[in-house]
Amino acid sequence: MDVGRVRAAAAFILIHNIIHKKKQKRKVRWFMKELYRNRLQYGVRLMRHMQFEAVDDTTKNFTRISTEDLNQLRYFIEPRVNKMDTQFREAITVTERLAITLRFLATGDSYNSLQYLFRVSKQSISRIVPEVCDAISEVLKDWVKIPTSEEEWLNIAEEFEEKWNFPHAIGAMDGKHVMIQAPVNSGTEYYNYKYFLVSSYLHS
Structure with a gap:
């Protein structure tokens, strides 16, 4: 048999197999824990x-x-x-x-x-x-008012400091009870509804 023909046939089979494999649709594997x-x-x-x-x-x-x-x-x-x-x-x-x-x-x-x-x-x-x-x-951007200038932020900070002696605060989303040692003979003045002593109660 002609060697050239054998090589040509082998090359044809090889190319055919490569093309055929590329055309085959790869099976999709999906893994989920x-x-x-x-x-x-x-x-x-x-x-x-x-x-x-x-x-x-x-x-x-x-x-x-x-x-x-x-x-x-x-x-x-x-x-x-x-x-x-x-x-x-x-x-x-x-x-x-x-x-x-x-x-x-x-x-x-x-x-x-x-x-x-x-x-x-x-x-x-x-x-x-x-x-x-x-x-x-x-x-919710139209529902919640947020300061839009430096002056407005500073005004809020000043109010926190004047009212609560709490400097550099620009807002409070909720209340915070801070446990302390109550002054002597203060009675129930420093008790809160959670039944422990608080120094102050910050709220928005």
Whole structure:
């Protein structure tokens, strides 16, 4: 047999196999930890229980806002954070995204800790929290008055210092009870509703 023909035939077969392999559709592999696969069973159910069983105090304790406010806020941010389902998995709902963010803001829990509570990966949470915070900031910007000039910020600081003897403060989001040693013979003047001694009570 002609050596040239053998080489040509071998080259043709080799090229044909390479082209054929490229045309073959590679099978898509999708991997998800069992922890996150159970999200619909645990994470979603958690929010449904709080929303539909009229346990407003539980919702408020968990997210720091009432069920009514939670639903209102969810309605405001939904167009900005809602995601579509894919053929691989169902999207994380707006309610879940909001709950994750509010829980993070309320407790300071790490992303690593929150992933076990909501059955959502910490990588996803690291994207969800900034996105939802941006959405909340945008939809509520006309509801919360924030100083727009240096003079306004300084006026607030002066008021804190004059009223509370607390310098360099530019705002307070909530109250803070500070435990102290009460003065002698002060009676109940320095007791608060939590039944311990306080020096002062700052509030927004």
